[in-house]
Amino acid sequence: MSNIYKLLISITVVFGMFTLYFFRPTLAYGFFGIPFFIFMVGLIWLFISDFRIKTPIYIGVVMLILIPFITSFGGFHADSYKNLLGKVETKEFSQDVSPIDIHKVRVVDEALAEKLGEKLLGSNPALGSIVQLGEFNIQLVNEKLYWVSPLLHSGIFKWANSEGTPGFIMVSATNPTDVRLVEEINGKQLVIKYQPNAYFGENLSRYMYFNGYATRGLTDYSFELDEDLNPYYVITLYEKTIGYGGSNAVGVVIVDPQTGDIKEYTMNEIPSWVDRVQPENFITNQIDDWGQYVHGWLNSIFSQKDALTSSKGMSLVYGADNKSYWYTGMTSVGKDGSTVGFMLVNTKTKASKWYKQSGATESKAAKSAEGEVQEKGYVATSPILYNVLGLATYVTTLKDGEGLVKLVAFVSVENYSMVGTGKTIKAALRSYKSILSASGNKTNLSSNYETTKLKGLVERISKDIKKGDTFYYIKIKDDNTNKIYMTNSILSDDIVLTQVGDKVSIEYETSETKYIDLVNFSNETF
Secondary structure, eight states: OOHHHHHHHHHHHHHHHHHHHHTOOOOSTTSSHHHHHHHHHHHHHHHHTTTOOOHHHHHHHIIIIIHHHHHHOHHHHHHHHHHTTOOEEEEOHHHHSOBOOGGGOOOOOHHHHHHHHHHHHHTOHHHHTTEEEOOOEEEEETTEEEEEEEEEESSHHHHHTOSSBOOEEEEESSOTTOEEEEOEETTEEOOBOSBTTOOGGGBHHHHHIIIIITTSEEEEEEEEEOTTOOEEEEEEEEEEEETTEEEEEEEEEEEOTTTOOEEEEETTTOOTTOOOOSOHHHHHHHHHHHHHTTTOHHHHHTTOTTOEEEOSOOEEEEOTTSOEEEEEEEEETTBOSEEEEEEEEETTTOOEEEEEEEEEOHHHHHHHHHHHTGGGTOEEOOOEEEEETTEEEEEEEEEOTTSOEEEEEEEESSOTTOEEEESSHHHHHHHHHHHHHHTTOOOOGGGTSOEEEEEEEEEEEEEEEETTEEEEEEEETTOTTOOEEEEOTTTOTHHHHOOTTOEEEEEEEOOSSSEEEEEEEEETTO
């Protein structure tokens, strides 16, 4: 063997070891790691041999460009891309999506959660100087929504002087005052050893790569808690199903960041506490392919008949069934001013539902909410869709320049000029109900909620004017619940003339709270 070949092979081995350790390419068909490596080796051989050895560069070009084009191009595989999302069920919104749970409306977005987490971390100078927050993921923990972030090393010297970081931060998604630093579980100190900000063999990606996953597709490293608050990294295991395209989740790998214990699960074996299996970018691509390739590839490029695309941004939402879903609005291609419906995709099973519902996009709803208080300069967070009174409704929060929540807003999807705002969720919902009633919108709250009916004599009645709106407060004689009922003239004109001693009939949402908004009111004395 000539000296030139010995040199080239030596350089290739060193370059290969460097690439494996630092870049960790997936060593499997359908991934670009091997073709890119061969292409780079071809370039090295080409220049060192003074352009005499060209075969490796030819092989690299074929593997990096020609084969992926033939096996993955949408023009050749439009049906495969369209069907990758799986069966999509068409559903009726008001019948299938559970009504709003006022106790689970998300008022804390990721940006605010990060701000609150940083504030808590900053209140502990000894800890804040050696760690930093990781990415916040929203998840359901014991039926309550939390943003959760691991504490990560803030640099190589901090990593070198510790065995791991001491826990994680939880921020309630429904209550901005509920912010926790969790440093121990059942009296045992947490030590997050394997993590993205660690180095050498403790770096989570490298640890996985050299522990049996160099030939497997791994993505979406999500920090999640089980029901006992034990932390884990949940990593999506995926395959390329259409040549070099069509990324599709096939299971998860769960890593204990304290011990390094690795467990792999197929799609049918995933533990119930795991929320995220389907990566956001996978679902976004699959929804877009499902919508755009409805009549094939040529139609998606030229006439675009019936073609749909997802609106910008995707939200992870939770249903009344405590299951998590990726939510996105859908618009006609080329017409992004209004939605034609929306998609809900189960983040674990990928079961997909398509709801035809014309109306405003999330961005239009956000602008409408901001317009209600434009003089204050508040900025709306990304709206999340709920079923309110059987109507498709966006719920968003309005934040000031410091990123603090000042108002909650309810915006009708069908008519985004109908906006209810308030300093609390209840106040915003009350405002939204009033606006719907004033517009003549026929809603039937009792069909969506468990309600209680009551007849009796008015023991006390008072009114209160707030920001130009008059609210009436009523106490019913012999009502053992001691509840105080609230309503206004929009619900019923009878309330204006009602006096102590009148016999009334009321209906309200069943609740344990003392102050209750009425659903129906009538004065039977008239």
